[in-house]
Amino acid sequence: MVAKIWQRFLAWGLVVLLLVSLFAGLAVAEDKPVVTLEQAIRTVKDNFEISKEYSRFTSSFNSYDGRQTWSLHWNEPAEPGGSFNADVDASTGEIINMNTWKPEKRPEPGLRLPAISAAEARKVAEKLLNQLAARYLPELQLLPDNNRLLPINNYGPVTYTFRWQRVVNGIPFPGNDVTITVRGDDGQVTNYNLNWTKADFPAATGAISPERARQVFAGTGMLELQYYLQPPYRPLAAGEKRPVLLVYRLSHPSRGLIDALSGAPLDLGNGGWFDKGGAGGMGYAGEMARKAAFSQGDVQPKPLSPEEMKEIEKTAKLISREEAIAAIKKWVDIPAGLTLRGANLYADWQDPEIRSWNLNWSSDKPEPGKPGYMSARVNASNGELLGFDLSSAPSGSDRGGKLDRKAAQRLAEDFLQKVQPQRFKEVQLDENYRPGWEPVIMEDGQNPAVQYFYYRRLVNGIPFPGNGINVTVDAVAGRITSYNLNWGNFAFPVATNILDGQQAVEAFLKKRPLTMSYTQIYSPGGPGQGELRLVYQPLGDPGYTTSDMLDARTGQFLDWEGKPVAQQPRPYRFNDIAGNFAEKEINLLGQAGIFGEYGEAFHPDENVTVVSLLRAMLMARNGVWGYKDLKDEEILKRAREEKWLQEDLQAGATVSRETLAKFMIRFLNLERAALAEGIYKVPYSDAGSLSPGSLGYVALTWGLGILKGNGFTFEPNHIVTRAEAAAALIRALEVKP
Template identity: 55%
Template structure:
């Protein structure tokens, strides 16, 4: 018995040791080839972990046939350390570092400006050295990705340089795979590293159709559709204001523009599957009705107008009756929530929102019902009932044609006129992951989207949506989206071929690999042609139907510029400063030419200053008048000047001082001494500005004289601007 007990004790100790060295879920059968100790050593041999990060934790995860050690170092709380963390992941099968992120809070400059102390060239060398150490066995399949569009912002910091190496298989890019490395521009440290390397069998490129054939397939499939497009808005519309609608061409095909390079057909995954694709960009409200104010307080015209408008609305009871006309409400359900609000797309329209529920539904009855009614017309706008119990894996009792008939019979009754102005859209782009249906099985819910047509042109997002519960054979959701908008006539638009030309110029069809995914994770790799944008470019499926320009989610043209790499500054005294501003996306009036000896205009200098202060994107599209107004609001302009006026050296000095918020100090008289021979030619009101820019190293004149009337060149302005930014750090 004693020996038996000793054996049991020994077994228990062995199990405890196994649990200690391998976290829960890592059994002997799943023992990793790379131990935790080996993973820790690999990370510490390749990265510098701050010595104050003495807290350490680890985890082990297994997913998609991949096993990784997750390692985290951090500083103990309450020690006065600045905080942050160092995280790394090591492939437990190969020993490769697959991910690293170093986050350490830094003190931001007072004005939020950060000039990188480490050059991009030096950062690239650091990243390349790390790549050769950590991804040595992958180097033959890696190629540096173009990064001409990468912008290094100066209005917040610290700056991080990002470098990417793209994986090539058989000389063909696989967009998801490769290595990305981030280098801190302040101290040159590696702050992130990511290796993404798919383990799959890739078909050979032999037998692939030509690029010309792929283009023909793209044309024949009608990948682009002429549509009306309502840009998203940051601010809500005011009463009487109508949102602008644009005519666009947009990808509208189940393949999302991807063509199988071996079959020469659009690649449409089977139901429940989807493909990696890099072509994607991708209620209740308002005040409640209250009692009338009986006081004699005078009302404004706007308030009187609102009261008159509200008096014409249907009552709550009438709204409830409008719902019951189309939807049976069980007697045991209670109307609990009611609201009257404004339609966010059309502020002139009021919406009643009503909600019924019960804690004890009868057999086959819903537990809740919500609905919306147009408060002006009594029109049913939408309703929602609970979806069938049992989840998405149960089988429905109706096939899609039968469910469609039920849906359309309802729509023809509730919206007889508008139903004639819609068409069924059965294209679903990038289907969401769903359980695979068994052969012959009907889904428990069938969804239908009827798109609104104007001038025969579809308006996606507008129309009617409806869902049919095929288990209980009833409609469980209906929604009408039909705002009153002004639609431009389809005049002067590009033809279908011209639209494809414009779209593929922005996102050319590229022979590449992609991977098919399903409910069980990643699947087969496919050789495809897919429309890919340049690295660093914002990706959109939209182009303007009149100009062919790619559009963002606000309907604004997407800038193609990004960073600027000026070709006419070699050897210039301000080459370093001009390069820095170009990489930040500033001074791009002439594209990749800078014109260093040209006299700078006031508007060009002010635009550059605002880009530094507020960022490039918020400033890029401002008009000259808007630039002047913002500069005036900031106190930069105290003298009347025209936007296209040239800038004297004295004006440059004043602008740089005001950019640094030192104007008040510059206006103090009698405390400054000027080192210039022509100091007598500078007025007392300007002495402080000249002295400060000399003392701070921003402007030194010609070395002997200040020459206040000297007209500033673009190179001189760029040099002064960067020197001022260095003062702000």
């Protein structure tokens, strides 16, 4: 009997071993790429020229989401370095990505004009597209790029990027495309990327009409009227407050996606997101009041300024550190074993007039399961608790929470009603708040160990997401581990003379019409490729900038600073310069976003003003961002700091040819040479009419080819036109050291 049992055991053992070896063989077979490493290398070298200097070669094999790729890397081992990288599909042998990089030598000052035009670069890109992605061409559509600025500084070569978007059965798929980047100096391709999904696309049969999609968009509250406060990008001056705007904002959980088959807003689920493709509490330390220490004797104390006296008086009225700690203990227990390590008094980042105490405790020997650190903030004027954080791991974070969502919410709200009774009446729970994509309920039905809540502020019944209260609940231990109040004192505009909801929808969809398209929906832990869905989504016109936010009064799209998107720097294609002697130079500056005071018109024969020329010079030197909207006084200030403007000239004054010569030489940092005496002469018959000290500037602009007068006379008092100023600026940029 025992022998038979052993025989059966051995037989089953052999079967198991056979199955294991069989499955192992299958696994190996599945992992073995169809395309070998050698074939991948040859494919890349057949299509691209790889510098011999990139002599170090490495490779890796990657398998993810059902896709296998060879990653190939060529590098230059010696200084200054450089690299060429490519990814090859190990199943099809297609090149799916390429990028190359070579460090630039320190560029010479001056203009870097592209050696090839955009049209010539496009031919290079189209040749490569036909070479590498010919079978995808029937489903590719070149997108325009009407909003690309041409940089004219010397920070790097001009590049042209072309993007072909995938269109399936006449329906755009923004998540799939081919992009190619071409250098403007030598016509070399520096980047190639093929992003292509292999899947069955849902048919558009039975899809709702665009009119029905529009009704759903308008009827489901996709756009919400909100107060908007621009994010801080610099410290505020004393007494300065950032303005609050009334906006309509795309804040629906669907992010504007409507299922084209069911007609319902798309449910992205917990932490879901989609590929848009190419479609369109902080603080800073306040100053601490110090007691003045004076030495004995006859030395008299230096007088304090009114601002210093005001700060001393203000600080004297604030609560002490001990009073701040007592205010914290009124609402929160400071865990035993923690020692106070720091306490600082600082000005609030939203309102410098508000001072707060920031205190933190920590343990020298933190114990497992116990808080090892705590911080808290208190309003130094009235002792109000602004926030606290117990930064220890929640109890039993590897287990399900004892409190479900509703129970945790009751715990959070009981606390808020005690510590912030009045402000709790002015907030509303944000049901869509998910920090870090945390789910409300785990997939296995358990409650998560931590529950997060955000109560956003309401003002006049209008949400103000920029302010609110955060609460974190340890759902295992049943305690609050974090509380943060973000509440500023702002002037809120009254919601009068604003667009109604329907008008906002009309303005939004005019620039971002609902377009039937394919998109991929991703979820945490889901398949990397994402689920393909047929949707209506608000897509902007390719090549033009839009956003998710409208001004509630004007209907204009706003950027993150709350400024109209239409006012952002953009290239200009001037319609009144054909045949002008400076057409080429004016066109170049227009492509760079310079001299756009009149939009698509340039006004070449109009006299240039001091501020217009200096603004153009600043943009040419530093780029257009940050200068387009500067006030005239600030432009003059910056120009004086650069030492370009040394004369007493008003912003709207005209510019003489002699002044233009000085501006251009100072722009090139050659003023020291221009001031040298007794070494210059010029071929102008009216040289005697030059102002004292101007000869060096005029001589240098003549010798460098920037200004030539009329060839015989310079006419120093000639008033410069916008066309003449543009030509001089470009010629100055072309000067080589």
